[in-house]
Amino acid sequence: MPQDTVRIATYNASLNRAAKGKLAADLATPGNAQARNIAEVIQRNNPDILLLNEFDYDQDHTAVDLFRANYLEVGHHGQAPVSYPYAYTAPSNTGVDSGLDLNNDGDLGTADDAFGFGEFEGQYGMVLLSKFPIETPGIRTFRTFRWRDMPGNLMPADYYSAEAQEALRLSSKSHWDVPVRVDGETVHVLASHPTPPSFDGDEDRNGRRNNDEIRFWTDYVSGGQQADYIYDDAGQRGGLKPGERFVILGDLNSDPRDGGSWPGSIAQLLKHPRVQDPEPASRGAVEAARRQGASNISHLGDPRLDTADFQDHPAPGNLRVDYVLPSKNLNVCGAGVFWPEPGEPGADLTGEFPFPTSDHRLVWVDLKLPKGPA
Known part of the structure; x- marks a missing residue:
């Protein structure tokens, strides 16, 4: 039976660990x-398709299977179990x-010397959970795409050695295009999950990389000549075709007005002609910014849109960094951030x-899918 809406x-x-x-x-x-x-948060919001960032990867997918069986498929505090x-x-x-x-610290093999910061392979990974079938043959991944192969990239060439410039990958985790079949x-x-634009020096290597990790999707959804330079891990080139429906989502680590992002990083997507921004919001974020004060007082952005509760003193304060951005040929019928006010259900x-769960909040968008060609 087709659903009226898809969340x-x-x-x-x-859900990352030290080992x-x-x-x-x-x-x-x-x-x-x-x-x-975390399972209760998911059950309370009951998304149909859910991306989890910072979920450690293991080759046998053991952790994913255990999380589904032992946590998601078991009800918590009166919430109905959820199955993916x-x-x-x-x-x-x-x-x-x-x-x-x-x-450039003179040592090799540290977490900072990995293609993406991590103490072991797969730390801070990603998982996509779905109630709808995943079209596995159509999946594209871009984990090995080299930063230098993006035209006009912001790589700080005076910081990285020639060998590093040749080898460094763009994705700090990976970029995935996962087609999901929703009611036909x-x-x-x-x-x-781009790198945070911090934990670096005056060269701003992470801020630059964050910008270009976001720009990758800008070019990918533009398609055509703008995406000609892109190649996936199987060697296929190019981006999306005109009219294809998509949703860009994840912890993109970039706030439109506050924080330490490279100027205009997330605006590349928010102002893209094929992308719409539903601006998911919560009252809890407003209350948190008011109560915590400190750097939140000087923020320029609307606190209703914050999705993460970061350190307030000296910086950066609460920010909007987590996004669900549908293509304009999808119909948005609702959006929100799970950030209850004190005393509301789920505030604990x-x-x-x-934090009892995470310093980030779950962000959701409800869609009505039009039928037939876009």
Whole structure:
């Protein structure tokens, strides 16, 4: 039976651990408090398609299967269990040793020398969960795309060695195009988790990389000549075709007006002619900014749109960094951020540091899919 609406969400769940295999060990039994709380957040919002950022990758997908069986498919505090029969996960650049001194500290093999920051391969990975079938043969990944191959890139050439410039990958985790079949229509789920624009020096290598990781999707959804330079991990070139439906989602680590992003980074998507911004919002974010004060007081952006509760002193304060951005040929009929005000149901699941779940909030958008050609 076709659904009237489809809810698509992104959630940086902070299900990362300090050692390889630790997440699967934590999820092997139903007693992990953080995982229970995250599962309840998901159950309360009940998305049909959900991207989880910061979910450690393992080759056998053990952690994903355990999270579904032991947490999502078990009701928490009166919430109905939720089942995701379809899931996709894949290797991440995090923790993959480049063999080079990428942070110029004279040492090799550190977390900063990996293609994406990480203590082990797959730390801070991604998982896509879906109630609808994933069109597996059509999946494209761009994990090995080299930064230097993006025309007009912002790589700081005076910072990286010639060897590093040749080898460095654009994606700090990966970029995925995962087609999902929703009631007979294909929606391309474009998932990523760009590096934070911080933890660097005056060269701003992470701010520049964040900008270009976001720009990748700008060019990809533009298609045509603008996407001719793009190649995926199987060698196929180009971007989306005109009229294809898509949703860009993930923790993109860029606020439109506040924080330390390269100027205009997220605006590349928010102002793109094929993209619409539903501006998911919450009252809880407004209350948190008011209550916490500090750097939030000087912010230029609307606090209703914040999606992350970051350190307030000295910076950056609460920011909008998590996005669900549908193509304009999809009909938006609702949007929100799960950030309850104190005393509202679920407020104990967000909280403040030390967070019972994550410093990010689940962001959702409801869509009505038009039938037939876009």
